[in-house]
Amino acid sequence: MEDIIAGCKKKKAWAQAELFEMFSDKMFGTCLYYTDNKEDAEDLLHDGFLKIFDNIGNYSQDKFEAWMRKIFINIALMRFRRMKLAKEIDEINSFTLSSIPFVENTEMQANDLIALIMKLPTQYRMVFNLYAIEGYKHREIADMLGINEGTSKSNLSRARQILQSQLLVQEIDFK
């Protein structure tokens, strides 16, 4: 692994290909639940790896995967802020529980759970991911997304409510 990182720092093509091979599936999974469709996730993956190859010279931490993940999350945040600026995030008001398609399987897999996250409105999804999965505080989330702390809390609450309802509909025991 150290050889690959060292190779990437020297901009060696073989090392970059190896690194992509090692982490692409895992990072694509991350990209998927930060977006609402596969195409956006592909774009995120593309931009994320380019940024990693550009900035790998600055990497000096122990946990490489965590560092990579942070880069992908940062890019997702940048895209979110840009979309917000372009007023492309307007689905919250029109969102209803019925917007979520029913999941057919009674036994939910990770894929299905991620699909539920992907179906959340963009802002709810971002807040939920950052709080529940990444472990950020509401104040931090508010700073990152450019929203109020109260909005972050209410978005999280609403996201949980939606996910919970969806899980209940599917009669999944999540105890």
Add this chain to the structure above:
Amino acid sequence: MMKDKKNIDDIFRNASIAYSAATPSNAWEKIDAALKTKRRRRLIFWISFSSFSLFLILFSIFIFSDFDYQIKSLMPNNSKVQLIEKQKYNSRKAVDSSTTTLQNFEKPSSENSLTISKINQNSNPISKAKKLSKKLEIPSEPNYNVSKNKNQSELQEPTSISSKSIQNNNIIESHRLKLNIENAEINSKVLVSPAELVKADILLSKIEDSIISTTKIDDNLQPNSALSRDSIAKTNKLKDRFIPEFVISSNIAFGFTSKISQAPKLTEFTSTSTTNEKYGKVPVFGLNIGIYFTKNLSLSLGIQHFNLITNGEFQIPQNNVRYVNVDNFGYTTAGIYSVQNIETLYNTRSYNPVDYLSKLSKITQSISMIEIPISLGYHWNLNNWKFNATTGFSFGKIVDNQIKIGDEKSWLLNGKLKSIKTSISGINFGGEVFFARKKGLNLGIKSDLIMYLNSVSMSSDFSHKPFIFYIGPQLNYWF
């Protein structure tokens, strides 16, 4: 309730930690292509940067070394003026001191009279001076001793100064002094005064020293002596060579450009639309400031406006109309947009994408660009005409970018594009011809070929590196 919330968080966190998904098969190919493009751009940047730095260094060396040489070659002229002034001053001083001796002198001795007669017998002023100098080395009378010693001390400075003197003008000055001596000789017959002799002696010594020292310096400096005719000619040539000339030029021109397609990539995942563009038209307006700093070399800095207008044909494949990838248009990287979003993005008045399926539609693109060329030129004269060949770097900035697809009744796209890549750079090769009048207005012809090192397109799918060629009249004002 709280526990339920925590449980929901845990369920999704656990799901996400272990979650991975198969990446699309072509993901690496896209990243690899982007990395190669970045490497190429980096290489182009460094080549351009290195070339420009090298150019600046060579240019600086050329300029400063030549000016240094010029200053050195002009140095003797300055010292010449100082020396002549100093000589004149010392001559005056010597005359004053001899007048003082004359006042102290009561009666001329027979030896002094003999000296005068010897002077009168010898018509060569240099030999007279030499003889007088020998005479002065042997004092005969106390009074004369005083005056001689005094005058010898006076002579020391002019001698040392004249030994430094290296100019031809000294010879002219010497001749003038010779005439003074001759006059002094004539006068001495009348006055029969040793003081006059001393005065003459001083002047003749000066002449002798001046001539001897001039000869010495000439010997030292040959064959590149600034005093020799060749070196004077060379100095004059250098002076002529280094008189800089300034010119302000404005030009209007017309030319053509290569394909610069930025047509949108209508796509459902990987398929693209097709665009067939022809060579574009380029009206040009430019303003240039040039300095002709040597007989053959010039440096110019300008500002030019290009309007790159390309026309072509555009086709949407029938099975790929669901998405428009606006990345091709740049600015937003939001990714895939549905066709409906075109309306808000590009101010489309009316369209029906179905009408465009598998049809060839017109595509017109107009890029407005401001460019700053920095060029080094080599010029020469031929039968009253001056030719100037230039090469250098061009730095362009796209200030406007319009695209139209379809016809006026039903535009598919009609609007302004905001480009991610608005700065491009390239290498220019040009030529100018104008009537070789030195000052004032004159007409000429200017042409230029600019080859850009990077693409104006937004996507690697349209990675044409454009070139522009133009030719047109030029109005020059020479200062």
